[in-house]
Amino acid sequence: xxxxxxxxxxxxxxxxxxxxxxxxxxxxxxxxxxxxxxxxxxxxxxxxxxxxxxxxxxxxxxxxxxxxxxxxxxxxxxxxxxxxxxxxxxxxxxxxxxxxxxxxxxxxxxxxxxxxxxxxxxxxxxxxxxxxxxxxxxxxxxxxxxxxxxxxxxxxxxxxxxxxxxxxxxxxxxxxxxxxxxxxxxxxxxxxxxxxxxxxxxxxxxxxxxxxxxxxxxxxxxxxxxxxxxxxxxxxxxxxxxxxxxxxxxxxxxxxxxxxxxxxxxxxxxxxxxxxxxxxxxxxxxxxxxxxxxxxxxxxxxxxxxxxxxxxxxxxxxxxxxxxxxxxxxxxxxxxxxxxxxxxxxxxxxxxxxxxxxxxxxxxxxxxxxxxxxxxxxxxxxxxxxxxxxxxxxxxxxxxxxxxxxxxxxxxxxxxxxxxxxxxxxxxxxxxxxxxxxxxxxxxxxxxxxxxxxxxxxxxxxxxxxxxxxxxxxxxxxxxxxxxxxxxxxxxxxxxxxxxxxxxxxxxxxxxxxxxxxxxxxxxxxxxxxxxxxxxxxxxxxxxxxxxxxxxxxxxxxxxxxxxxxxxxxxxxxxxxxxxxxxxxxxxxxxxxxxxxxxxxxxxxxxxxxxxxxxxxxxxxxxxxxxxxxxxxxxxxxxxxxxxxxxxxxxxxxxxxxxxxxxxxxxxxxxxxxxxxxxxxxxxxxxxxxxxxxxxxxxxxxx
Numbered sequence: 001x002x003x004x005x006x007x008x009x010x011x012x013x014x015x016x017x018x019x020x021x022x023x024x025x026x027x028x029x030x031x032x033x034x035x036x037x038x039x040x041x042x043x044x045x046x047x048x049x050x051x052x053x054x055x056x057x058x059x060x061x062x063x064x065x066x067x068x069x070x071x072x073x074x075x076x077x078x079x080x081x082x083x084x085x086x087x088x089x090x091x092x093x094x095x096x097x098x099x100x101x102x103x104x105x106x107x108x109x110x111x112x113x114x115x116x117x118x119x120x121x122x123x124x125x126x127x128x129x130x131x132x133x134x135x136x137x138x139x140x141x142x143x144x145x146x147x148x149x150x151x152x153x154x155x156x157x158x159x160x161x162x163x164x165x166x167x168x169x170x171x172x173x174x175x176x177x178x179x180x181x182x183x184x185x186x187x188x189x190x191x192x193x194x195x196x197x198x199x200x201x202x203x204x205x206x207x208x209x210x211x212x213x214x215x216x217x218x219x220x221x222x223x224x225x226x227x228x229x230x231x232x233x234x235x236x237x238x239x240x241x242x243x244x245x246x247x248x249x250x251x252x253x254x255x256x257x258x259x260x261x262x263x264x265x266x267x268x269x270x271x272x273x274x275x276x277x278x279x280x281x282x283x284x285x286x287x288x289x290x291x292x293x294x295x296x297x298x299x300x301x302x303x304x305x306x307x308x309x310x311x312x313x314x315x316x317x318x319x320x321x322x323x324x325x326x327x328x329x330x331x332x333x334x335x336x337x338x339x340x341x342x343x344x345x346x347x348x349x350x351x352x353x354x355x356x357x358x359x360x361x362x363x364x365x366x367x368x369x370x371x372x373x374x375x376x377x378x379x380x381x382x383x384x385x386x387x388x389x390x391x392x393x394x395x396x397x398x399x400x401x402x403x404x405x406x407x408x409x410x411x412x413x414x415x416x417x418x419x420x421x422x423x424x425x426x427x428x429x430x431x432x433x434x435x436x437x438x439x440x441x442x443x444x445x446x447x448x449x450x451x452x453x454x455x456x457x458x459x460x461x462x463x464x465x466x467x468x469x470x471x472x473x474x475x476x477x478x479x480x481x482x483x484x485x486x487x488x489x490x491x492x493x494x495x496x497x498x499x500x501x502x503x504x505x506x507x508x509x510x511x512x513x514x515x516x517x518x519x520x521x522x523x524x525x526x527x528x529x530x531x532x533x534x535x536x537x538x539x540x541x542x543x544x545x546x547x548x549x550x551x552x553x554x555x556x557x558x559x560x561x562x563x564x565x566x567x568x569x570x571x572x573x574x575x576x577x578x579x580x581x582x583x584x585x586x587x588x589x590x591x592x593x594x595x596x597x598x599x600x601x602x603x604x605x606x607x608x609x610x611x612x613x614x615x616x617x618x619x620x621x622x623x624x625x626x627x628x629x630x631x632x633x634x635x636x637x638x639x640x641x642x643x644x645x646x647x648x649x650x651x652x653x654x655x656x657x658x659x660x661x662x663x664x665x666x667x668x669x670x671x672x673x674x675x676x677x678x679x680x681x682x683x684x685x686x687x688x689x690x691x692x693x694x695x696x697x698x699x700x701x702x703x
Contacts, residue, residue, distance in 0.1 A: 033056060033057050036053050036057070039051065039053070040052075040053065043074070047131060047132065048077070048078060048131070049074055049075040049076070049077065049085065050073075050074075050075035051072070051073070051074055051075070052072065052073040052074075052075075053070070053071075053072050054070060054071035054072065054073070055069065055070010055071040055072065055089075055090065056068075056070045057069055057070070067092070067093060067094075068090070068091070068092045069088075069090060069091045069092070070089075070090055071087075071088070071089055071090065072087065072088055072091075073086070073087040074086045074087070076118065076120075076128055077128040077129075077130075077131055079122070079126070080120050080122070080128045081118070081120060081172070083118045083170075084116065084118065085117075085118055085128060085129070086115070086116065086117050086118070087114075087115075087116040088112060088113065088114050088115045088116065089113045089114030089166075090111070090112075090113045090114070091111065091112045091113070092109075092110070092111045093107065093108070093110045093111075094107065094108040095107050095108070107158065107159045107160060108159075108160040109159075109160040109161040109162070109163055110159065110160075110161070110162050110163070111163045111164075112163070112164045112165075112167065113164075113165050113166060114165070114166050114167070115164065115166075115167040115168070115185075116167070116168050116170075117167075117168070117169045117170070118170045118172075119169065119170065119171045119172070120171075120172045120173075120174075121172070121173045121174060121175055121176075122174050122175070123174045123175050124175075125175060158191070158192065158193040158194070159189075159191070159192040159193075160191050160192075161188070161189050161190055161191055161192065161198075162187055162188065162189045162192075163187075163188050163189075164185065164186060164187040164188070165186050165188075166184065166185075166186070167182075167185035167186070168181065168182060168183045168184070168185060169181070169182040169185065170182075177209075178209035178210055179209055180206070180207065180208050180209055181206065181207045182204045182205070182206050183204070183205045183206075183207075184203070184204065184205045184216075185203070185204040185205075186201075186202065186203055186204070187200070187201075187202045188200070188201050188202075189201075192225065194225065194226050194227060194228060195224065195225075195226045196224065197222050197223065197224045197233075197235070198222070198223060198224075199220075199221075199222050199223075200219075200220065200221060200222075200223055201218075201219075201220045202218065202219045202220070203216060203217065203218040203219065204216065204217055206243075208245075208247070210247065211245065211246075211247025211248060212245045212246045212247035212248075213243045213244065213245035213247050213248050214243060214244060214245055215241065215242050215243025215244060215245075215253075216241075216242055216243075217239070217240070217241045217243075218238075218239070218240045219237075219238070219239050219240075220236075220237075220238045220239075221234045221235060221236050221237040221238060222234070222235045222236050223235075229264075229266060230264065230265040230266040231263070231264050231265075231266070232261070232262075232263045232265075233260075233261065233262055233263075234260065234261040235260050236258075236260070237257070237258060237259045237260060237261055238256070238257070238258050239256070239257040239258075240255070240256050240257075241253060241254075241255045241256075242254050242255075248318075249316075249317040249318040249319070250280070250315065250316045250317045250318035250319075251318060252280075253279065253280065254279070254280060255277070255278065255279040255280075256276075256277070256278045256279075257275075257276070257277045258274065258275075258276045259272050259273065259274055259275045259276070260272070260273045260274050261273075265293065265294075268291065268292050268293040268294040268295065268297075269289070269290065269291050269293065270289070270290040270293060271287070271288065271289045271290070272287065272288040272289075272301075273287045274287065275287055275288070280313070280316040280317070281308055281309065281312050281313050281316055282305065282306075282308055282313055283305070283306040283308070284303060284304070284305050284306075285303075285304050285306070286301055286302050286303035286304055286339070287301050287302060288300070288301035288339070289301055296342070297342060297343055298340070298341070298342045299339070299340065299341055299342075300338070300339065300340045301338070301339045301340075302336070302337070302338050302339060303335075303336070303337055303339050304334075304335065304336040304337075305333075305334060305335040305336070306334060307332060307333065307334040307354075308332075308333060308334070309331050309332065309333075310330040310331070310332075310333050310355075311330050311331060314330075322390070323390055323391055324387060324388050324389065324390070324391070325386060325387050325388070325389050325390065325391045325392070326384075326387035326388075328356070329356055329387050329388050330355075330356070330388075331356065332354065332355070332356055333353070333354060333355050333356075334353065334354045335351070335352070335353040335354075336351075336352050336353075337349065337350060337351040337352070337353075338350045343369075344368060344369055344370070345365065345366060345367055345368060345369060346365070346366050346369065347363065347364070347365035347366070348363060348364045348365070349363045350363070351363055351364060351378075357382065358380055358381065358382055358383050359380070359381045360378055360379070360380050361378070361379050362376065362377045362378035362379055363376065363377050363378075364376045364378070368417075371417055372416070372417065373417040373418075374417065374418045374419075374420070375418075375419055375420055376420035376421075376422075377420055377421055378420070378421075378422045378423070379422075379423045379424075380422065380423070380424045380425065380427075381424075381425045381426075382424070382425055382426040382427075383424055383426075383427055383428070384428040385427070385428060385429045386428055386429065386430065386431065387428075410469075410471060410472055410473060410474075410516075411467070411469030411473075411474040411516060412446070412469055412470060412471040413443060413446045413447070413448055413467070413468075413469035413470070413474075414445065414446040414469075414470055414471070416443050416444075416446075417443065417444055418441065418442065418443035418444075419441070419442045419443070419444075420440075420441055421438065421439065421440045421441070422437075422439045422441070423436075423437065423438055423439075424437040424439070425437075427454070430494060431493040431494050431495075431496060432456070432490065432493055432494055433457075433493065434454040434455065434456050434461065435454065435455040435456075436454060436455050437452065437453070437454040438452065438453045438454065439451070439452045440452075446468060446469055446470040446471075447466065447467070447468050448466065448467040448468075448469070449464060449465075449466045450464070450465045450466070451463075451464045452464075452465075456482055456485050456490070457485045457486045457487075457489050457490045458484065458485065458486045459482055459483050459484035459485030459486065459504070459505075460482065460483050460484065460485075461480075461481075461482050461485075462480050462481070462482075462483070463478060463479065463480025463481060463509075464478070464479050464480055465477070465478045466478075473514050473515045473516070473520075474514070474515070474516060475512065475513075475514055476512065476513050476514070476515075476521065477511065477512035477513075478509060478510075478511055478512070479509070479510050480508075480509065481506070481507040481508040481509050482505065482506065482507050483506045484504055484505075484506065485504070485505050485506075485507075486502075486503075486504060486505075487499070487501055487502060487503055487504070487505035487533060487536065488501065488502035488503070488536075490505075497648075498539070499539060500538065500539050500540055501533065501536060501537075501538055501539065502536045502537050502539065503533040503534055503535050503536020503537065503570075503573070504533065504534045504535060504536070505531065505532065505533045505534075505536075506531075506532045506533075507529065507530070507531050507532075508529070508530045509527065509528070509529045509530075510527050510528055510529075511525060511526065511527030511528070511529065511579060512525075512526060512527055513525040513526065519607060522582045522606040522607045523581065523582045523607055524581070524582065525579050525581075525582050525606060526579050526580050526581065527579050528576065528577065528578055528579070529576070529577040529579070529584075530574075530575075530576045530577070531573070531574065531575045531576075531577070532572070532573070532574045533570075533572070533573040533574075534571070534572050534573075535571060535572075536569075536570060536573065537567045537568060537569045537570065538567060538568045538570070538573075538591070539566065539567045540566055540567070540650070540652070541566065541567070541568055541641070541643075541652045542566050542567060542568060568591075568593075568596070568598075569593055570591045570592060570593040570596070570598075571592055571593050571594070572590075572591075572592055573589075573590070573591045573592075574588075574589075574590050575588060575589045575590070575600075576588055579606075582605065582606045582607050583603055583604070583605050583606070584603060584604045584605075584606060585602075585603045586600065586601060586602065586603075586613075587601045588601075589601065589615070595619065596617055596618070596619065597617070597618050598615060598616065598617045598618075599615075599616045599617075600613060600614060600615040600616060601613070601614060602614050602643070604647070609646050609647040609648070610644075610645070610646055610647075611643055611644060611645060611646070611647065611650055612643075612644060613642075613643040613644075614640055614641070614642055614643070615640070615641040615642075615643060616638050616639070616640055616641075617638070617639045617640075617641065618638045618639065641653070
């Protein structure tokens, strides 16, 4: 045993002596600088480029096999700029010889100073590095090749460190019309050994053409690399970016990322912990974990965006914040959610978000990233949509201004796949307040459908709106209505003016139209609307007053001053509306009360917003209760009231011509009836007289 040990030690000693002698021989008798010209000629012959070795070349052989190199330049390819393709001030690298015998690699600090690399591409697509490439055909990976089998490479790799200072890379692309540079590039690390942590620090200044930006990026942390077990770890990761330029949103960006990173590629797992990203006014925190990276990758985690001001964030991003009816909108927002997904899908679960005074909870999922299939289920406590709309135009409400201005707007919804529902506790839209809103939305094949149910002014809303957008003017429709709704408060909130109608209403509608422009939509509107109202009043018009006016005109008396309230009470009202080409027609108005029976017919133009309607009213009782007395002259007479004007300012007037015509007709009928009665009476008297005379004559005859 001792003999064998002595033999091994002797062989090792002999090897060391031989290597030391060889190193001494090469150091004293071999000078690599003697081969500069030959090396230059060889490069010229092989590449056609000029190699200029301006500094000394140094070699070491034992115990380190290494080299040192002074200033060197390699010329550019023919046809390109006069700048050197690559140049450096100095470089140094060494590797220990003895560890190589055991399959390990021990490298001293690798140092590169002043590296300058110029990459270019001409308009014809040629680049200045193509001529340096060798045979790119890779050897097959099979038995006997380096890529096959484990244990073929080094068992361990240790590097004393990397030190790259004052490097620069320039990229000129004439084909794309851009010129980008990286300058002051640096990379410094501590000693790198398997399983041992080391510090690293890197950075580069940049100037980009597209997007136009200048700035600096830095990266630092403490890393642990275990190549054999494929485990990697980075602690105290810190990445920073500061840049400015016209190509950046808002003209500038100041971002900082901190995190810890873990990866076990053998197990197929990775994690990103203690994540914190600050960019301008936004701050994101969270953590992520990935599994099954080698088979079916999936990830989970949590993300949170701290409260921020959306207006300030948009301004920082170079986006103009929209003007809103309430200027305090878009001033507070925050978000937190559980994140999960795969390469094919991503979802936000347990979502809690806030926007101004609204709180939003639920989940959002892109079920298929390839087709952008969106799914959602959200609940909102309260939302005032009107407060987020643009403020009213100064000088009054303006129209769309699009009529006749050019081609009609088109809407192409094809290619979108959306399905989900939103529940809102209190929703304000177009001045209307709805409660317990349940809205379900689907979008597929270019067809958007929104089915909604909600509590509405003591009643219920139940309707379905649809939009078909397939590259042409969209088709828009609505089917449904409201039931048992207090119509007065609804109209007051909808129009912002005093209501014209009160009572409990039921409205059933089936209407459709074409186009996005409001005027075009009105012109194309068609369908039916049925209205029923109970226990209400028509405000702004007093039908009883028209009866008094009618009697006054027929009798020549003056109109009493106590005309009563400007409204007409009723027990029930019904009407059906037929809409064609934006014109609404009604021929079956029916209003009933203990006093009145009212019918009507006419039309309203939705585009011009003008009315032409004739109301026909008749008395069936006395005017007691509405400030009047019994009106015998008009009790059986139909009173016509003409309604004209606009939607915002309708006018009501007694149709005197129709009234007189009706009165004359009524009197003629009355006189005709009276004359008929007199004729009948005379006829009966004549019959009786004739009968008496006959009796007398017959009596005399028999006598």
